[in-house]
Amino acid sequence: MNQLFRKKSIDQLLSETQGKSGLKKTLGALDLTMLGIGAIIGTGIFVLTGVAAARYAGPGLILSFVVSGIACAFAALVYAEFASSVPVAGSAYTYSYVSLGEFMAWIIGWDLMLEYLLAASTVSIGWSGYFQILLSGFGINLPVWATGAIGSSPGAIFNLPAVAIALIITLLISRGVKEAARFNNIIVFVKLGAVLLFIFVAAWYVKPANWTPFLPFGFKGVLGGAAVVFFAYIGFDAVSTAAEEVIDPKRDMPIGIIASLVVCTVLYIVVSLILTGVVPYQLLDVSAPVAFALQYIHQDWAAGIISLGALGGITTVLLVFLYGQTRVFFAMSRDGLLPKIFSDVHPKYKTPFISTWLTGIVVAIIAGITPINTVAELVNIGTLSAFVFVSIGVIVLRKTQPDLPRSFRVPWVPLIPILAAAFCLFLMFQLPLITWIRFFVWLAIGFVIYFGYGIRHSALPNPQSQNSQ
Structure with a gap:
């Protein structure tokens, strides 16, 4: 039983980031903020x-973003303290390892793998849809068999664009994080420009009458909407997976995590306010609501630019999700819980080359043969559970290691971490029962792998064997 709760010391974690097993430090605060926004x-x-x-909140959508934003703000403070104190790849997985022990760390790492794999696959499929619409605007149409997975549309067999973009982004990430960050920064500026264009063009067409009734589905609808739009916030936690590759993590990690969340929350609230003011909420159940709103007010020229911005926006989301997955994979392998080959660092590029390509190929396969469906809830529950455990972990670490150097400290501990955990648990219970069932099935698979391989190959010594010596 002691094996399940053995912990890694922070000194041990930091020593592992040196030498051949360490990753190259090239990122700054702006890079991290852009990764978060991306x-x-x-x-x-x-x-x-x-x-x-x-479907949920009507014009009260802005309150849904506020509720989800509050939950993420509390969690962001917790992540900022951990990321500045434990600047090691792995995000919530690593933080749980030093505070809650190996078994809880495995559960969190397994959750994060579910989050990033499914999110990256889903985003790849979404990118394919936007790309095909863009091509059709130029009179170019792909062969029917290459437009989607079997069952997604008549004659479709394989989603070729989704596979292609997943492999292209994988190639970019495998060549070095700085190169990936430069690409991300450029695209982030493009999509921020697209969002600002929508705000400046559409704001003149707002009709306050469209905001009445403000809560057509009641406050319950606001909460249901908050559980749905929480998916929109997933990604700021991926910033923390880059901690090991940051030049000055104690300063830059809190800036990157908090700044990206603040910028995006403000933009979400402004866009949702204008969107529901321009178009009656009943008409917004479409796949591209921002572009639709511009078409609704006969600003088709701006709608086309927004579509390009959306395509770029989805590209950077895919980049960060793939990046986050590879770093969690790398950290779990370096700890011995997964085969060591997946933590090998490329001698030239200083990236976890094999695990990066394995992740990219798996994402490409899922995106190529799977019809897009309602996986957002499953991604959300994995992320929310990780937030809960990290929030508990910061309280535990304050008690067990009160003298640990912390360049950023969560205020009002344990109140803020408790509120973070409570908000996330509340949003988890807004998700449907089928999501919980799928989540527990995924956890069961993880238990089999951990007890069949991880617990016996862990890099940490067995406490019982130490005591017998």
Whole structure:
């Protein structure tokens, strides 16, 4: 039983980041902020705003973003303290390892793998849809067999664009994080420009009458909308997976995590306010609500630019999700819980080359043969559970290691971490029963792998064998 709760010391974690097993430190605060914005602004703002307004919250969608934003703000403070104190790849997995022990760390790492794999696959499929629409605008149409997975449309067999973009982004990430960050920064500026264009063009067409009734589905609808749009915030936690590759993590990690969340929350609230003011919420249940709103007010020229921005936005979301998955994979392998080959660092590129390509190929396969469906809830529950455990972990670490150097400290501990855990648990219970069943099935598979392989190959010594010596 002691094996399940053995913990890694922070000194041991930091020593592992040196030498051949360490990753190259090239990122700064701006890179981290852009990574966060790159992950957060994408599917959420360009797709989910319409669904959440039409089906759940109506004009009260801005309150849904506020509720989800509060939950993420509390969690962001917790992540910022951990990331500045434990600047090691692995995000919530690593933080749980030093505070809650190996078994809980495995559960969190397994959750994160579910989150990033499914999110990256889903985003790849979404990118394919936007790309095919863009091609059709130029009179170019792919062969029917290459437009989607079997069952997604008549004659479709394989989603070729989804596979292609997953492999292209994988190639970019495998060549070095700085190169990937430069690409991300450029695209982030493009999509921020697209969002600002929508705000400046559409704001003149707002009709306050469209905001009445403000809560057509009641406050329950606001909460249901909050559980849905939480997907829009997923990504700020991926910033923490980059901790080991940051030049000055104690300063830059808190800045990157908090700044990206603040920027995106403000933009979400402004866009949702304008969106529901321009178009009656009942009409917003469409796949591209922002572009639809511009077409609704006969600003088709701006709608075309927004579509390009959306395509770029989805591209950076895919980049950050793939990046986050590879770093969690790398950390779990380096700890011995997964085969060591997946933590090998490329001698030239200083990246976890094999695990990066394995992740990219798996994502490409899923995206190529799987019809897009309602996986957002499953991604959400994995992320929310990770937030809960990290929030508990910061309280535990304050008690067990009160003298640990912390360049950023969560205020009002344990109140803020408790509120973070409570908000996330509340949102988890807004998700449907089938999501919980699928989640427990995934956990059961993880238990089999851990007890069949991880517990016997862990890099940490067995406490019982130490005591017998």
